[in-house]
Amino acid sequence: MFEPTSITIDEVVPTAKRMLHDGWRLITQTVFDRGEEGFDLFFHYDRELEELDFKLSAPRGTVIPSISGVYFAALLIENENRDLFGIAYEGLVLDFNRSLYLEEAGDPINAPFCKISTFTKPIREV
Amino acid sequence: MKFDLQQWINTGRLKSPWVAHYDCGSCNGCDIEVLACLTPVYDVERFGIINVGNPKQADVLLVSGTVNPRNRVVLKNLYDQMQHPKAVIALGACGLNGGIFQEAYNVVGGVDKVIPVDVYVPGCPPKPEAIIDAVVVALGKIKEQLEKADRGQAVNG
Amino acid sequence: MARTIIPFGPQHPVLPEPLHLKLTLEDETVVEAIPALGYIHRGLEGLARGRDFNQMVYVVERVCGICSCIHALCYCNCIEKLMGLDVPRRAKYLRVIWSELHRIHSHLLWLGLFADAFGFESLFMALWRVRERVMNILEATAGNRVIISVNIIGGVRRDINGAMLQHMLLDLDAIEKELKPLYSTMMNDYTVQKRTVGVGVLSKEQAYALGSAGPVLRGSGWAQDMRQLKYEAFEDLDFEPVVEHEGDCFARNKVRFREVFQSIDLVREAIRKLPDGDLAVKVKGNPEGEITFRVEQPRGELFYYVRCNGEKNPERVRIRTPTFANIPPLLAMLPGVQLADVPVIALSIDPCISCTER
Numbered sequence: 001m002f003e004p005t006s007i008t009i010d011e012v013v014p015t016a017k018r019m020l021h022d023g024w025r026l027i028t029q030t031v032f033d034r035g036e037e038g039f040d041l042f043f044h045y046d047r048e049l050e051e052l053d054f055k056l057s058a059p060r061g062t063v064i065p066s067i068s069g070v071y072f073a074a075l076l077i078e079n080e081n082r083d084l085f086g087i088a089y090e091g092l093v094l095d096f097n098r099s100l101y102l103e104e105a106g107d108p109i110n111a112p113f114c115k116i117s118t119f120t121k122p123i124r125e126v
Numbered sequence: 127m128k129f130d131l132q133q134w135i136n137t138g139r140l141k142s143p144w145v146a147h148y149d150c151g152s153c154n155g156c157d158i159e160v161l162a163c164l165t166p167v168y169d170v171e172r173f174g175i176i177n178v179g180n181p182k183q184a185d186v187l188l189v190s191g192t193v194n195p196r197n198r199v200v201l202k203n204l205y206d207q208m209q210h211p212k213a214v215i216a217l218g219a220c221g222l223n224g225g226i227f228q229e230a231y232n233v234v235g236g237v238d239k240v241i242p243v244d245v246y247v248p249g250c251p252p253k254p255e256a257i258i259d260a261v262v263v264a265l266g267k268i269k270e271q272l273e274k275a276d277r278g279q280a281v282n283g
Numbered sequence: 284m285a286r287t288i289i290p291f292g293p294q295h296p297v298l299p300e301p302l303h304l305k306l307t308l309e310d311e312t313v314v315e316a317i318p319a320l321g322y323i324h325r326g327l328e329g330l331a332r333g334r335d336f337n338q339m340v341y342v343v344e345r346v347c348g349i350c351s352c353i354h355a356l357c358y359c360n361c362i363e364k365l366m367g368l369d370v371p372r373r374a375k376y377l378r379v380i381w382s383e384l385h386r387i388h389s390h391l392l393w394l395g396l397f398a399d400a401f402g403f404e405s406l407f408m409a410l411w412r413v414r415e416r417v418m419n420i421l422e423a424t425a426g427n428r429v430i431i432s433v434n435i436i437g438g439v440r441r442d443i444n445g446a447m448l449q450h451m452l453l454d455l456d457a458i459e460k461e462l463k464p465l466y467s468t469m470m471n472d473y474t475v476q477k478r479t480v481g482v483g484v485l486s487k488e489q490a491y492a493l494g495s496a497g498p499v500l501r502g503s504g505w506a507q508d509m510r511q512l513k514y515e516a517f518e519d520l521d522f523e524p525v526v527e528h529e530g531d532c533f534a535r536n537k538v539r540f541r542e543v544f545q546s547i548d549l550v551r552e553a554i555r556k557l558p559d560g561d562l563a564v565k566v567k568g569n570p571e572g573e574i575t576f577r578v579e580q581p582r583g584e585l586f587y588y589v590r591c592n593g594e595k596n597p598e599r600v601r602i603r604t605p606t607f608a609n610i611p612p613l614l615a616m617l618p619g620v621q622l623a624d625v626p627v628i629a630l631s632i633d634p635c636i637s638c639t640e641r
Contacts, residue, residue: 001364002574002588026494027577028603030588044575044586049511051575073494073611076318084326094317101232101324101640103195149300151323153637155348155429157299158392162418165395165411179295197301197322200293226345229333230326251348251429 004042004055009062012043015054016067019045024052026071029078031085038062039085066091076100136272139185139211140265142174146184146208150201150237151227152191155251156218160188168254175261181207186264188257189243190217192224193234205241211271213244213264218251225250284309291625293322299396300636302629308622316617318610324640328600335595336362336570337436346602347638348429349392350580352378352385355434357578358600360514361589362436365570373560374438375516379553381425381433382515383546387458388417389581390539390546393633394469397536400630401478406468413461420451438563448554455547466540479533483616483628486530495612496605497583498542499632502535504528509579520552532631539633569595580605582633604638 007015019026027044034040038059045052058064066089068075079100081087149157163170164177178184181204193201205214216237219225223236237243244267247260287308293301301322307315330342343358344351356378363370391414398406418428424443425431433439443451469475485495490503500507501524508524510517525541527534571593577586583605590599609632616628 001572020492023491025491027584027586028601028608030599030601032590032599042588044588049507049509051577053575071494072492072615073608076320076607076610099321101321103321147299148294149323149637151325151637153345153348153351153430154300154635155345155351158349159429161299161392161396162411162415165415166408167412167415181294191323192325194322194324196324197293200301200322204294226342227325227327227330229330231329232324232326250345253428 002053004053007054007056009056009058009064012056013065013067013070015043016070019052020070023047026067026073027051029074029081031081031087033085036060039087041081041087043067061088063088063090065089066093068093132276136276139272140269142176143185143261143265143268144176144178144183145186145188145261146178146181146204147188147190148201148204150189150191150197150221151194151233152218152220152251156190156221159251159254160190160217160257163254163257168258170258170261173258173261175258181205182209184208185212185268186261187212187214188217188261189214189237189241190221190251192220192227193237193240194232195234198234198240201237201240211268211275213267214241215245215247215257215260215264216243217247217257217260218249220250222246222248286314289622291629295626298626298629298634300634302634302636304617304625304629306617306622306625311622313617313620313622313625316614318614320636320640322640323637327641328602331597331600333596336591336597337566339597339600340435341432343600343602344430344432346604346641347635349389349635350385350582350585350638351430352433353382353578353580353585354602355432356382356515357576357585357587358589359434359436360578361574361576361587362570362591362597364574364576365572365589365591366436366566366568368437368564368566370438371561371564372516372558373442374562376553376557377439377443377562378434379516379520380443380550380557381421381431381439383550383553384417384421386546386581387543387550388414388421390543391417393581393630394536394539394543397627397630398469398475400626401474403472403474406465409465413458413465416454416458416461420454423447424451435563437566438561440562442562448557452551452554455551459544459547462543466544469536469540475536476533478624478627479536479631480529480531482532482624483620483631484529484531485612485616487528489615490530490612493612493615494608495583495632496608497580497633498535498538499609499612500583501525502527502538503530507584509577509584512577514576514578516553516556519556520549522549532627535631569593570597582606582635582638583608602641604635604641606632606635606639609634610639 024045030042032040041056043054292303303319395407395410570591573590586603588601
């Protein structure tokens with residue numbers, strides 16, 4: 001079953017460095033939006049078919065330190081989270097500025113996966 | 127009999143339609159069926175149909191999938207680069223009206239929201255036979271456009 | 284030296300899909316590659332809000348048409364684990380048969396496109412002719428050629444009867460026989476070697492550190508295949524990951540071709556060991572809890588995170604597809620190569636953009 005270890009925001013980058021040193025591979029990060037309370041950010045690592053997960057719970061608007069400096073592979077994942085959940089990252093290697101997927105990104109609070117967002121699908125006529 | 131150059135060109139256009147294919151946000155199902163049409167089992171080259179990469183050389187545009195805000199610009203560009211007479215075929219349920227993706231936030235809708243569509247091919251994904259049939263139907267549309275042009279009327283689209 | 288920026292894609296003859304790379308060139312050599320995604324982004328994960336957990340099976344199948352069966356398999360496994368369902372053994376075997384058939388057709392499709400990318404069109408045609416035999420099996424057993432929708436929560440939707448299984452065995456023999464000469468062409472032909480050997484090398488350390496998955500990882504010498512996790516019927520089947528050590532395009536090509544033969548053997552073995560029994564179990568109630576699950580797609584490791592709260596709609600479905608993981612390795616391979624090699628290298632990761640962007 002899925003049992004992630006909880007970490008705090010200061011431990012994000014040190015954990016990533018330790019995992020890289022121990023030979024773990026980053027699978028991905030997952031964001032789960034909990035509405036007003038904030039969001040959960042999961043880090044999934046893999047080594048020889050074994051999976052290890054970390055969980056960071058943070059209030060809305062928290063700036064997350066980017067681990068793309070440690071794991072280059074995190075760069076697309078973090079840009080994706082930035083686009084779709086409006087999460088701010090600090091220290092991204094390559095910053096798409098919320099335009100990886102979305103054409104008109106708008107306000108982070110109106111990101112498509114944000115639960116308290118007032119985003120409605122616009123009806124466009126061409 | 128007097129040699130009619132225009133008639134000669136028109137025959138060539140109808141006997142060998144070149145198609146350009148653009149994947150506009152489909153799940154790949156339709157795209158691999160378009161490619162399957164080119165291969166020995168279905169072999170559309172026997173009808174003179176060739177898949178070209180350059181829209182300027184194409185008579186028929188095959189579009190699969192839904193349109194999203196980013197690729198609609200590309201789709202419009204491709205359509206504008208094609209020479210008259212031209213026909214557009216929308217492939218698959220999501221090319222018609224968005225299909226299963228209709229309610230997704232980044233989906234504008236069917237192909238006809240951006241460019242005029244001549245032939246709709248239902249199915250998820252349509253079978254290669256249906257795609258070949260659609261190209262043949264599209265040729266009828268091109269023929270209509272040619273006849274209009276011959277009569278000196280403006281070609282719309 | 285002056286630098287030029289050349290856009291590669293989104294509409295490009297070798298790619299059936301819009302992959303867009305911004306290539307910075309010095310003369311003919313690539314210095315830097317930056318991906319531009321978003322041409323196929325639809326937001327499928329967001330559809331989980333309005334669909335119940337049974338309907339989501341059909342949505343995740345349409346993440347990618349080429350490996351639709353395996354997406355559904357992974358999602359069904361997540362929900363079944365959350366609900367504590369015990370899937371009948373026959374259903375587990377049938378799922379393996381269909382998913383391995385999907386792997387065969389996906390790899391043959393890719394091998395054909397790869398041959399087309401370096402201009403070997405007759406090989407493309409020959410490979411796709413063989414592929415049509417697999418498509419015929421899929422159509423005969425499931426009713427559709429591409430999106431076969433056989434997996435449901437709790438089992439499978441259809442059975443394969445004995446006569447059809449015998450027919451499949453004969454067809455698999457024919458496929459293997461037709462593929463043997465194509466394999467020797469792909470491995471020994473001068474043109475293929477000239478275009479692929481030593482091109483786009485990814486070292487063993489790089490492949491792991493950049494988080495690559497599937498044939499890209501195995502082509503660089505790592506024996507990691509998610510089928511080793513023994514999901515579904517793989518616990519009873521003989522299975523050894525295919526590994527090559529060179530890490531270039533040729534090695535990835537070889538991994539995939541050898542996996543086709545391996546999958547044919549796996550299907551044969553599954554048919555031989557296929558037990559009798561029910562096709563599906565009844566589903567009662569709603570799933571609750573969170574879970575991650577990984578399976579092996581033709582392109583590599585597919586990762587699902589599903590969270591449910593006891594209501595009929597899943598709260599969150601997170602899909603990490605193998606191509607998404609293979610884009611950073613692609614960016615690492617491109618600097619230093621010639622512009623003419625870019626299509627071959629880009630194809631060698633087997634890009635599936637509709638998977639990547641969902």
